[in-house]
Every structure is written in C-alpha cells, then in structure tokens.
Amino acid sequence: MTIAASVLATTQLNFEDLVRENQRMVFSIAYRFLRNAAAAEEVAQDVFLDLFKKLGSLESRAHASFWLRRVACHRSIDYARRNKTAAAEISWDLLEEPSGQALENDPFLSRRLQQLVAGLPEKMRMVVILRYQEDAQLEEIADVMEIPLNTVKSTLHRAHAMLRARVETLGVRP
Amino acid sequence: MNRLEDELKLALRRVDPPEGFAERVLARVASKETPKASPAHWWLHAFGSVQLRWAAVCAMCVSLAVSGALYQRAADRRRGEAAKEQLMLALRITGSKLQIAEQSLKELDSSGRPER
Numbered sequence: 001m002t003i004a005a006s007v008l009a010t011t012q013l014n015f016e017d018l019v020r021e022n023q024r025m026v027f028s029i030a031y032r033f034l035r036n037a038a039a040a041e042e043v044a045q046d047v048f049l050d051l052f053k054k055l056g057s058l059e060s061r062a063h064a065s066f067w068l069r070r071v072a073c074h075r076s077i078d079y080a081r082r083n084k085t086a087a088a089e090i091s092w093d094l095l096e097e098p099s100g101q102a103l104e105n106d107p108f109l110s111r112r113l114q115q116l117v118a119g120l121p122e123k124m125r126m127v128v129i130l131r132y133q134e135d136a137q138l139e140e141i142a143d144v145m146e147i148p149l150n151t152v153k154s155t156l157h158r159a160h161a162m163l164r165a166r167v168e169t170l171g172v173r174p
Numbered sequence: 175m176n177r178l179e180d181e182l183k184l185a186l187r188r189v190d191p192p193e194g195f196a197e198r199v200l201a202r203v204a205s206k207e208t209p210k211a212s213p214a215h216w217w218l219h220a221f222g223s224v225q226l227r228w229a230a231v232c233a234m235c236v237s238l239a240v241s242g243a244l245y246q247r248a249a250d251r252r253r254g255e256a257a258k259e260q261l262m263l264a265l266r267i268t269g270s271k272l273q274i275a276e277q278s279l280k281e282l283d284s285s286g287r288p289e290r
Contacts (some may be wrong), residue, residue: 020196024189132182164178
C-alpha cells in the first residue's frame, strides 16, 4: 500500500467514526428544525460532505462536533429559507386543540410542544432546539449561531413566554 | 429549571437518523472521491478494447519498418553519391597528371632530338 493510499484509508476511518458518532446530533437538529425526515436527511448528508472536505483543518473530535453542530444549524436555516418548508410556515392557529382538559403527565404534551416549537420564528426555533435538544449553554449557542450572547438570552426569554402562553391556552399549566 | 423546560427537554430529545444513513453518507463521499482519469491514463482509456490495442501495436510496427527502409535507402544513396564524387575526383587528378606527363614528354622531344 502506498503512503497516499494509507493516508486516505486513515482519513476515511476517522471520517466514518465521526459520521457514526455525530449522525444522531446532526440529523436531529435538521429534523427538529425542518420537521421533515427527507429534508433533514438531505441537509444532514450535505453537512457530512462538507465535513469530509474540511476534515484536514479540524483539530480534534470535539472541534469536529462543534463544527458539525454549527454547520447543521446554518444549513437547516438556509434550507428552510430556500424551500419554505411546511414546518417554517406552521401557524399556531392551525395546531390541534386538546379534546379536553390536559392532564399533568399528558402523553401528547411532548408532541404539542414539538409542534409549537416548529411554529416559532427561525432563529428562535434554532435557539430552543440547541438549548433543549443539545443541552447547549447560552455561550455555546451564541458561538454556534454567531449571534451576541444577549440576543440569545432575550430570544430564549421570548420563546419561553410564547410557549408558556400557548401551552396554558391548551390547558396545561407548566 | 421549571416544568416547561423539563417538558421541552423531553419533547426535543434527539431522534435516530433513518436506517442506513451513515452508509449512504459514506457512499456519497466515495462517489465524489473517485479519482478522475489523469491525462496519463486518457490515451489508455481511448484504447480500451484489446483489438484496438493490437491494431495500434501493428500500426506502430509497420510505421517503424517503413521508416527503417526509407532511412536505409537514403543512406545507400548518400554512400553512392560519395563514391561517385571520389571517383570523379580521382579521374580529374589522373587526367591532370597525364596532361603534365604529356607536356613533359613534348618538351623533352623538342629539346633533346639531334639535328640532321
């Protein structure tokens, strides 16, 4: 095996490891944002193709994960803007109303929250996804989305207020 | 952390990608990374079939034989011309020598003959 071939094999091995380690994270960000499995797969695949091109300049697995998270966010937002997905246009008024008084541990509350999050404005939606799906700190969200920390704080505050108000109208008291 | 945040964490748990996602990514990368034919390989691709390669080899042999024959013929002609030049030179030298000898004999005849 030539030196070039062995270098390529090593690169491919590392790349494969990175795909398997991060596929859930990348796909979930795209899926939660776009609410469409096919679109999410397309975006996630493109993110990993970008990673392959960029592999030489990434210093560590942590660096690669951070980079993947950032690119997944931006590519998802770009995809939604380009394609005007149904998720981006969900109106809260169209969301299903509960059939009766919601219970404390309503098994459908998660689904309703997912729908409510899908109806949030793009930037706010991504902040919420990063905060609650990725468990990211506010500073991390600011880094990933390339926005000021105060903007993250205010966006998250407004998201909480909007979601709480809507959940309350659905009969649940969070 | 309040209940809304707990519920959001539950609602926004990560989801698994569709079956075979990683394999599809790797396949796409492999298809993009297939090396393009380099200029050195281009002519080999052009002569892809065995018959074409044999025809090319035969054509090359014929052209080599014809070139060799033409070169040999030109060399023979050059050698012939050189020999002709040498012969002409030798004849010219011989002619001039004969002329000198004849002149000397004439001079001897005219000066050495006794008077009657």
